[in-house]
Amino acid sequence: MKSLSLLLSVALGLVNVVSAGPAAIECWFVEDAGRGSLAMKPAALLLRPGPGGPPPRPDLDPKLYLSVDDPAGTLRSAFRRYPRDAAAPHCELSSFIPLPASANWARSLTPEQRCPRALDGAWLMVSISSSVFSLSSLLRQQPEPQQEPVLITMATVVLTVLTHTPGPRIQMGQDAVLDLSFSYMPPTPEAASSLAPGPPPFGLEWRRQHLGKGHLLLAATPGLGGKIPATQEGAVAFAAWDDDEPWGPWTGNGTIWLPAVQPFQEGTYLAIVHLPYLQGQVDLELSVYKSPKVSLTPAPLVWAAPGKTPPELLCHVNHFYPSEGLEVEWELRGGPEGGSRKAEGQKWLSSLRHHSDGSVSLLGYLQPPPVTTEQHGARYACRVYHSSLPASGRSVEVTLEVETVPTYSQMPTLIPLPSLDHPHIPFSLHLSTVAYLTTCKDLKEKKTQ
Incomplete structure (x- = not known):
């Protein structure tokens, strides 16, 4: 009986995990309003209708209240383990028209250059971004909202592109792995039967945009001929379908590997999956960092006579990235007052010194005020704050030696x-x-x- 209870508990636990996540996602439908402006309307994706059926949403246009059928399960799975304390994802809907890929290297996906009738109908692209994942899905809508039990429009997920690394932070010189997965289910049985059994051919494209410039890093059409652009910056992609079921759904992999990342490689990365007449895209923001090396001179001791000014202190902050956001603070620890407090004296920073690897260095200066004999044994500390460091920063210190007068x-x-x-x-x-x-x-x- 105990084993039966254990199995039941495990089963219930699995059910809870599977059913976790939000039941609905609030979105905005974005469309062109003319004259360079956009119009936005509220929308919602109902992922789980619940035991009582879809809840009524009189605040929404029924065509923008979508009950989502996800045959491959990728869209729902992304939300199952979404942290409860994470900020709500940003979701946008827009109209989509099936078209052949515009890139020359991807034209082998659609040699006939004519969209099949199986792809007729109304299409929507869903773009969801958060700190947890980023995805896009192509939905095919039913022509009209259903009337019972509430006004709602049925929509089927056809293609989903997903990454779990939407904002990777890579240490300078380390390799970067930007994960990408995708899933596809033909929109209709007729579309599936018109294709050869097994997953369809696809194209994978990785691009980078930074400071207004963009270029192609990698392109691939696994299993197809044609001239493919040369890979840039040593990038390698793991482009393949994960399964070969005859009629779908299918899942695939488009993860990219970038060796020894440097600062010039940070920016927005666009991952695009091309299927015949269909495209899905996600964006990733890659940033590079390098923690500074901090040292203090003169060291280990700073000598001064009572009433005299100690030597000028130099805090060396070397080889860090990015250059923005660095702060240098000076502290005086110990002495007659005890504890740690802000050091007095003149403080200033040098200009940045740039290195060939893209990192930078600078010097922080402190000219302490005249000292007293009571400050003998106190310590001057330089504390550095930077985005590459923990919140407490990084500090180094030197001891102050004050000449004493004999009694x-x-x-x-x-x-x-x-x-x-x-x-x-x-x-x-x-x-x-x-x-x-x-x-x-x-x-x-x-x-x-």
């Missing part, structure tokens, strides 16, 4: 003074043994006594 109890014991006229006692010996004769005036006065 009366620390004075040397005086010895009897021999006659200054003694011919066998050097004059220098008198100066070294008599502590209180320190000036020429003292010597002259002693001689006249």
Whole structure:
């Protein structure tokens, strides 16, 4: 009986996992309003209708209240483990028209250059972005909303392109792996039967856009002939279907690998999957970082006399990226006040020094104020904040050594003074043994006594 209860608990747990995630996704339908402006209307994707059926949404146009059928399950699966505390994803809908790919290298996907009748009808493209994933799906709508039990339009997911790395941060010099998966189900049984059994041919395209410029990194048409552009920057893609079921649905892989990423490679990456007359695209924002090396000079000790100014301190912040957002703060730790506090004195930063690998360096300066004997043993610290570092930053410190003045109890014991006229006692010996004769005036006065 215990084993049966355990199996039941496991089964219920699996059901909870599978049914997790939002039941509906709020979206905006975006369309051209003319004269360079856009019009936006509220919309919603109903992923799980619930036991009572679709909830009524009188606030929505019935054509924009979509009950989603997802044969491949990729769209629903992306939301199943969506963190409860994560911000709601941004969702946009727009009209889509099936067309052959415009790129020359992808023309082998549609040699007849005529869209088949099986793709007729109304199409929508869904673009969803978040910090967890980014995806796009092509939906084929039913011609009219269904009337019962509520006004809602049925829509079937045909193609979904998905990445779980929408905002990768890569350490400079490390390899970057940008994952990409996609799934496809023919929109109608007629469309599936008109094709040869198994997944259809596809094209994969990776592009990068940065500072207003864009170029093709990689293009592939697995299993098809034709001239493919040369791969750039050592990029490698794992482009293949994962299964070969005769009538679908099918899932595929388009993950790209970039070796030894450098700063010039950051920017927006566009991953586009081409099927005959259909395209799906996701965007990724790749950023590069490098943590600074921090050191402090002079070190390990800073020496000063009471009332004097210690030597100028230099905080070396070397080989970091990006150059923006770096902060240098100075602290004085210990001393008569104890604890840690903001250091006084003049502070300034040098200009950036650029290196061949794209990283930068700079110097932080501190000219401390005059010191007191009570500050002996205190420590000056340079703390650096940067996006590549933990929130607490990174710090280095040096110890302050202040020259102390001896007290009366620390004075040397005086010895009897021999006659200054003694011919066998050097004059220098008198100066070294008599502590209180320190000036020429003292010597002259002693001689006249």
